[in-house]
Amino acid sequence: MVLESWPDSAVAYTASDLYFEDIKMVNVSNPVIIDQEYCPSNHSNKKIPTKIKICNVSFKNIKGTYATFVAVKFICSKDLPCEGVEVDDIDLAYTGTRGRITPRCRNVIPIITGKQNPRACVEVAPINSPSTD
Template sequence: METGDDCVSIGDDSEQINIQRVTCGPGHGISVGSLGKYPNEEPVVGISVKNCTLTNTQNGVRVKTWPTSHQGTASEMHFEDTVMNNVGNPIIIDQEYWPHNQCNLKSPSRIKLSNVSFRNIRGTTSTQVAVKLVCSQGVQCEDVELGDINLEYNGNEGPAMSQCKNIKPNLLGAQLPRICA
């Protein structure tokens, strides 16, 4: 699937969605969100992304919510057994999502993220920050798990890194890069 935007985009009021064996690229990757931009958004519950391959995408698998958002929830989101080939930002939780400087970062996102897992995500990243977990200061992420992550940076600025804010994820198995260290 080649696009100029998200290969798969999951919005509010999505329940029990299974995404399997998607080949994506180029494009923006597989996204939940953006959430919280509009009032009265319905919850996102039960998202499963499995056995996908992303190649030369701007992002990998991500969850994105707006700061200064309306209240909401997104839970039971699981990303597993996915290969990244030269992908920018392979794993992202971004609760400070604001394209084109459209919002105020002084007010945190009010979307509650819980029961989120990233397991067996492997391959190469075109950005040094391979794992970005930026949660809301106001409504912290809860029960986020990363297991068996193996993402090598194919640039020359140094090894792959993680960026973490307002989160203490549960870590299982091998971690490359080290997550939230």
């Protein structure tokens, strides 16, 4: 489950009330991701933040396996921080070989409850913190 928006997006809108619940994953890539700085092959200007507001997103009862080295990552816009992100009962086992990266959160303060494997948002950067990617 990946929610992505490009920096320097042409239109402004809100993506809200998104619920991902009771999902079984088998050897997936990037299982729980919000990335508002998504920019494949440098096709957008990362210095201009996205105009997409993300709010009221729930990840609940997500179980299974993942193969990429990032399982949970929430990178939100400094101008439009994510709001109302809930993470409840995540149980994902890593099957890859490259080692795991510490889950990160930026410009979001998620509500975290229940089991967290891997833990969501081990490193939480403050709202409006500069990008380090």
